Amino acid sequence: MLVVFIHSLEIALLTLLGTLAFRVHNLYTAAGYAESGHIDRVIKRLMQGDVVDNQEYETKMESLKKAQTFSGIQLLDIKRNYGDLHQENLSWLREAISLYLIGAIDLIGKEAKCGTQSRKEIAMLVLKSNLNLTTENALAYYREALYRKLSSDNDLMVRAGAKAAKNWSSYDRIPKEMSLSAQLDEWGIFA
Known part of the structure; x- marks a missing residue:
């Protein structure tokens, strides 16, 4: 009985992790950050210090x-x-x-x-x-x-x-x- 309960908790945990991964992926792509060009531009600006000097x-x-x-x-x-x-x-x-x-x-x-x-x-x-x-x-x-x-x-x-x-x-x-x-x-x- 205990073994069945533990296996059902493992399945529930895996389902939650899968749902979490799916949601993170959807949010990431919806925000437009998945585009590698955007990430490269942000990293380049940070590395070169391309910040407006006011x-x-x-x-x-x-x-x-x-x-x-x-x-x-x-x-x-x-x-x-x-x-x-x-x-x-x-x-x-x-x-x-x-x-x-x-x-x-x-x-x-x-x-x-x-x-x-x-x-x-x-x-x-x-x-x-x-x-x-x-x-x-x-x-x-x-x-x-x-x-x-x-x-x-x-x-x-x-x-x-x-x-x-x-x-x-x-x-x-x-x-x-x-x-x-x-x-x-x-x-x-x-x-």
Whole structure:
């Protein structure tokens, strides 16, 4: 009795394997991958590295990396002092930080020769990821920085960020008096 049961399981297993092989074959041929020319072309492209080189994208990603690094360095002291910057009662601080970072990010993008749209996208990404801003808030701060009055407080914040980024990109350091925390102290944000 046990022998019959084992043989019936073997037959069922072989039937399942046959069905699996049949289905794989049908899916493979239906997808068009069975054509040897297609496979050869794919392998040739992979071996030769025939991938489109999009220099604009590479420049944008390199600028994003630099902007994230700069922002992380600047926000370290602020986060140590204030902890969670995402609290509702710290919106005034997020606005001041955003203006400073927008100036820095814009300069980093300009130095890399990124276009206006790319610089805007980089600024939006950095603000949203570091300050947990909504798209609407990040866009509002960006517009505020873009359409600021000359010599206004907002203008001074944006320019200070740009100067700090210029120093950082040239000398790989930010003098204490140009840092975000020093600028916030100078503007009376922490007073």
